[in-house]
Amino acid sequence: MMTRDSIFFQLAKAHQTASRFWKDRLAPLRLTTAQATVLAFLNEEDGITSAELGKRIQLDSATLTGLINRLEAANLLKRRKDREDRRAVRVCLTPPGRDLSQQVVDLTARAHHEFLARIGDAKPGQLAVFLEKVSKPFPDLRPNQDKERQR
Numbered sequence: 680m681m682t683r684d685s686i687f688f689q690l691a692k693a694h695q696t697a698s699r700f701w702k703d704r705l706a707p708l709r710l711t712t713a714q715a716t717v718l719a720f721l722n723e724e725d726g727i728t729s730a731e732l733g734k735r736i737q738l739d740s741a742t743l744t745g746l747i748n749r750l751e752a753a754n755l756l757k758r759r760k761d762r763e764d765r766r767a768v769r770v771c772l773t774p775p776g777r778d779l780s781q782q783v784v785d786l787t788a789r790a791h792h793e794f795l796a797r798i799g800d801a802k803p804g805q806l807a808v809f810l811e812k813v814s815k816p817f818p819d820l821r822p823n824q825d826k827e828r829q830r
Contacts, residue, residue: 728767729758757770
């Protein structure tokens, strides 16, 4: 098998292409892809706990905390203590954050359709099913095992 035919090489190249495309579309909003993701998820359900947000976005606590810190410093969201569980912190959009999160959601829909149109004959439903399958962790790999190997 040629290296370029490997699923790992193909997925890496697809990730690079999609990431460049998405970063380019986000540039006018002055957001990173990770920041846009946080805002989009909060647009779907504002005021969820940081733990729930991390699960949905599939980010570890340290990475999510850094993102929340930067978005809070930009006055796009606020942390609020949960009334029922003192240990939990809820993440809430501010009015400017709500406006920007809606722009992200609208931009995501447009970029999604534009990207798929550029692919051409690919069937979006089949592509989504495939990507969902390969995005799930394999049960025989520990979480973050790949990071441990890179050290």
